[in-house]
Amino acid sequence: MKGTNFVKKNLLPLLILALISFFFGCQEESSLETSEPKTEKEAMIQIADEDSLLASFEPNYNEDGVMDIIGKVNTPIYPVRVGQKMRLVNRVLDINIQGDTAYGVLTKTFEGTLFILAKYDSTSTEPDTLIQKPFTSTITRNLVFIKIANTEFPKRNWVLAAVSLPEGGTNTPQSIDITKMTVFLPNGDTLVINSPNDYYLHRRWGFWWRWKNFPVVPGNSQLTIRVELTSAYEQDDFVTLTFGADARGLHRAKKRFVLVSSTFNGTGYDKVYEQSFQTHQYRGFFHAILNAMPGQVVLDDSAPVEQESWGVPYFVRP
Structure with missing residues (x-):
């Protein structure tokens, strides 16, 4: 009898609670259904989007933060500070599935603006203009996915096993060509890179033996990078390293x-550049981005x- 009275007194609150639980349960189920990829390609795109190593590229490729000032044209300039602002405008992941392995080519197209904070008078102590040069660049890197299951949920069936290094640049004819990059790590190891898209790093420990390890370095440690390139010009090129930016x-x-x-090679100049940089203390993945431009890009507006x-x-x- 007491149980019956309890139910009668609390019937309305119990019904409301049941309806709320049902409503939120449906919402969660619907959310899971909409977020779960339906195809293998959708799954691989989502896996790549969520990878912290891949995500660390763009914050270092973009060098946002230069003041906006109107500049002049067709005049030699004396650059004080140079930076680029990049905006991702297109992203395509082409997938080729071969059995239990899928090979992806990730292509990103950026619209960029090169900002050159400069002065027109070499004797001036202060910059007086900001040159803005628009350009388009395309960056590619290769991905390898391995199938680990056969469930009805595509995302649970595949893992990102390896990624190549990124490379690319402007779509205009190049008068500068990077041929080799050597990275000297704090522990004495050396990375020798001749073709970034053919240099793979593993992303799953289960496959460490198939590809190279990604560099793991202590905070506040020093790395040195040596760059070898061919340039059409005798003058110094503008070769920079951007690093350390988080998401x-x-x-x-x-x-x-x-x-x-x-060294003059008969048609151009074979050059070697070097620079060292120190990592900060913040934990996580980062990218060191090498950008090489002929000198006149920043010396001629x-x-x-x-x-x-x-x-x-x-x-x-x-």
């Missing part, structure tokens, strides 16, 4: 490479942007 673009730093040697870019990810541990 929000914080802690970004930039350094210019120093020319070590230059009318010269179009020519740029080649390579990158290498690294993980900072405390």
